[in-house]
Amino acid sequence: MRITIISVCPDLLSAFIAADRKLARTHPGACELRLFNATSPPSPQDAARLPGAVANSDFLAIDLSGAPRAWTDALAGPVAAYEGDLLPPGHLFTDRLRLGAVRPAPGGVPIGPAGPGAQPTSAEGAEPERFRADLANLSTLLRCFHAMTPVHTMAFLTLLLHEYGGHPEIAVTPAEYPGDGIVAVDLAGGREFTDVRRYAEAVGGPGRRQVALVLHPGNGYPIDSTAATRAVVEALGEHCWVLPLAVRDATRTVDDLRRLMADAGIVPDVVVNMLSLRLGTSYGGGTGGAGAELLDEWGAAHVHPILLTRITIDDWLRLPSGLSPAKVMVSMMLPELDGCIDEIPVAAMSAPRVDERYGVALNALTPIPEQVDRLAGRVAGLLRLRRLDPAEARVAIIGYDYPAGESRLLGGSFLDVAASMSAVLAELARTGYRVGTPGPDELLDRLLARAVNSPRFGAPDAPFVYPRAQARADLGDERACAQVDEAWPADGPSAPMTTPEGDFIIPALEFGNALVGIQPGRGGGATADAQAHDKTAPPHPQYLAFYTWLQKVWRPDVIVHVGTHGTMEFLGGKENAVSTRCYPDIMMGSVPHVYLYYAGNPAEGLIAVRRSHAQIVSHQPVAMVPGGLHDTLAELDELVAEYRRSLALAPATSAELLEEVRRRAEAEHLPTDPDELESRLDRLAQSLTPMGLHVFGRTWTAAQTRTMVHGALGHGTAELPPAVEVVAEAEGLDPATVDELPRTELTRLRERATQLIDAALD
Known part of the structure; x- marks a missing residue:
């Protein structure tokens, strides 16, 4: 029997190869299997052999969910001429469904996981018993296809050969199918548990350890995430007790989670969610927002490792864009609605290898060790912060002064940063942190005296000096150091913010267990503003040294950036889904990151979330009032009013006044028609103007x-x-x-x- 499988699931194709090789040993010549991997556009070899493979097939399965459009185009003609049995597990070519007496559902409604399971129809004149048997076989084939293991692909092939391939002597391989809902999985032993208490009894419970709940895809289709899940669970296991839960029906996730965890009497400290979309939803529906409510009930952090299922590791590392727009939507934007942080890719596809016998390129979802380690490190940081006695916690509070210098010290959109830092320190002290509580003026004066990123500082005035050689050794990243050296070749002993010996000056002051630091500038001169937002350039050496010193020498338990916004999240690296080679990730390492950000600028706040692993804490705007008109606009408004009065009282002067109105309006780039101008000026007068600056924590x-x-x-x-x-x-x-x-x-x-x-x- 000639069987052709075209699928976006390379793991499924590998499972079919394993089953076919086993069949060839027991029933040589019974099956001729042709395979095509549709995750990438058809290669010239694929394009050449595809029409013949379709035309000569006895059975054809086409699974193009998410495949490049080129596959649909390449198959349109051959499929239109094909008259054999055809299984469409996804949402394409459903109008061509055929298996014995089974024909398409009305309108070609998808019958696989992409659709609601509409009932196929019977071929005209078919015996009812034959139709019922073929319908049952169709259901079995679909379940085998989506289960995706070698056992299930063997069941798939033996059923086809036994029922439709003229080989009744071949027994149909029995197979069990995973149930719906959520199960706890012993990844080491392969056991599954529908009761978390029994899982804990079997593998050992948490005891006094903190708990990480790992939610991972429970169905292998379309990509087997087992290796990635195992790598994440093993890495997290060094820091906490890990409960891996396989999710097989995402729409039931929230209710099942609430029941399972309540029955076990366990409240997780962190939820590590490896699923796309919102928690508790799937492509077929669900209740958005229910997952966020459950996370709030638990008070758990929500961390989101990302599985890159459509790009190889090398391509992802090479491309500056990060994720595609579609992947950003399902793997970042929607999970962000549930408050996720630390959106860290932990696995991508391996480089394809061609199986010469079957002529198909195969690869698999493969863990990226350094990314898994970063995820585990950041989860460990969150757990440490959660359990730490406030009296022992060290807090680094960072402000800005870019372009560097005294005049820009502690700037922030609509925020009095000095007063806000002072308020944060006071609140920390009130809640048990051992920190100093300088007032706003004292804080600003002390920073101005000793902690500004300015060339006027010399070594005697430096709060902290970080030896250059130690900075390089502490970072331990020669790749990053080489890039910085290449981008800043003029840096050396004479550079700003270094000592005469070339060591780095760290602009920061200690207040007990709190450190107030000033983020280094990204450059100076006429290009300073452009440099501040350049996502392609590495930081200045002192910038790199500042954050290395924070992580390796001062060692905070949390870093708090105050105000909108700094420059760290704009350092060189990917647009999103950053790697450990991206500078925002390098700057933060495994330290929890809190960012006090203006609520009116969510777009740039997302940049901080996605590129620097920030937990945004929004602050409200200052109160605003209509600003009125001032200076030249107020004069122009009065001139328009004078022109209006002249029409009734002194018509002889009207033309001259109108000409003056038009001249001044044109100079202000405003309409020159008096009616339009008056309307525009009125709207400008009503524009809201801030009343001073906001202080964080004040209502x-x-x-x-x-x-x-x-x-x-x-x-x-x-x-x-x-x-x-x-x-x-x-x-x-x-x-x-x-x-x-x-x-x-x-x-x-x-x-x-x-x-x-x-x-x-x-």
Whole structure:
């Protein structure tokens, strides 16, 4: 029997090869197996042999879920002419389903995991008993296909040969199929447990150790993640008790997890989630947000190792882009909605090797040791921080001054960084941390005196000096050192922030178990701003030394960056899914990273999450009020008003005033038509302006809250139009033409909106 399998699952193809070789020993010549790996576009060899393989097949299985479009195009013609049995386990070519008397479901609805399992129909004139038998065989073939082990592929082939290949003498290999839900897996012994208590009894319970819950794909299809899961579990096992749970029905994950863990009386300290999408969902549905609620109930950190199932290790390391947009969506963006951090790739596909007998390139999902170690190290850091007595914890608090110098010290969008650092230190002291509590002015004065990234510092003033040779040895990464040396060849004894001997000055001050440091600049001069956001360039040697000193010498239990934003997350490396060769990852190592970030800038906050393993703690904006018009714009507004008055009182001067209005409006890049200009100036006057700077941990006063409500409702939201338009519509006016109303009428409507908002707040 000539059987052709085209699949995106290389592990499945390998399992078919193992089964076919075994069959060849017991029943030589019974099966002629042709295999195609559809994870990459068809090679010239694939393209050449594909049409003949399809045309000459007795049975054809086409599994193209996520395959390059070139495979669909290459198969369209041959499949249209094919009249034999065809199994489409995914969502393509479902209208060509055929197995004995079985024909496609109405509309060609997918019958595999990509669809709801619509009932196929019977061939015209087929005996009902034959149709029922073929339908049962179809179900068995699909279950074997997605189970993906050599036992199941043997069952697949023997069923085809026995029922449809003219070999009734070949017995159908029996096979068991994994159940749904979640099971605890003894990866060393291969045993499965539906009860966590029995698992703990079999392998040994946690005792007094912290607990890491590892959620991993429980079905081998489309990629067998067993090797990656085993590597992660073994690495984590050095730091905590690990409970590996295989998830076979993602839509039931949350309910099953809550029940399993409650029955066992175990609350995890960290959840290591190796699944894509949101926790508790699958491509077929689920309840978004339920997973985040469960994590909140447990109070557990949510760490997300990533499995790179469509790219080889070498290609991933080489490409600067990180993940494809589709992979970012399912493996980063959706898990981030459940609050995941430490999105670290831990496995990718091995380099393909061609099986000469079958003419197919095969590879497998393979752990990346240094990435697994990074994940385990970061989990260990989170666990240590969780169990540490506050009195023993060391906290590094980092501010910025880029471009380097005194004038930019402790900058941050909408944040009083000095006051916020002081407030954080005071709160730490209140909750048992042994830290000093300088006030904002004292903190700023001491930093200005001794801890600014500025060439004026000499060795006698340096808070800390880090010998260059020690910095290089402590880092232990000659690859990174060589890149930095190449990018900054002028660095040496005469460079800023070094001693005359060429050692590094570390701008930081100690306050008990707290360190307040100043992040080094990325460069200086006219290119400083561009350098600050350059994701292709390595850091300056002193920058590299600063974070190496933090990790290896001062050894904090957590690093807290204060304010939006620094430059560390913009250092050279991948756009996302960073490797241990990317500088943001090198800077943070295994130290937990907290980032106090402005809530109004989530886009750049995600850069910090994805590139520097940050846990974002958002701070609210300062209260804002309409800014009004100032300087030249205020003068222009008055000139427009004067022009309006002249039309009634002094028409002879109107033309000259209009010309002056147009000249000044053009200079400000504003409309020159008086009506349009007046409307634009009015909108500018209503633009919100910050009232000072926010201090982290402080809430708005009642007056500030009232101001912000007025500002928000005055400008409108995505769901609500501006308050003045609401009032205009209530009075029978067209809200779309509010800007065209005379200014006196517009002012009246605004005052009425203000009265209504005040009344609601009172």
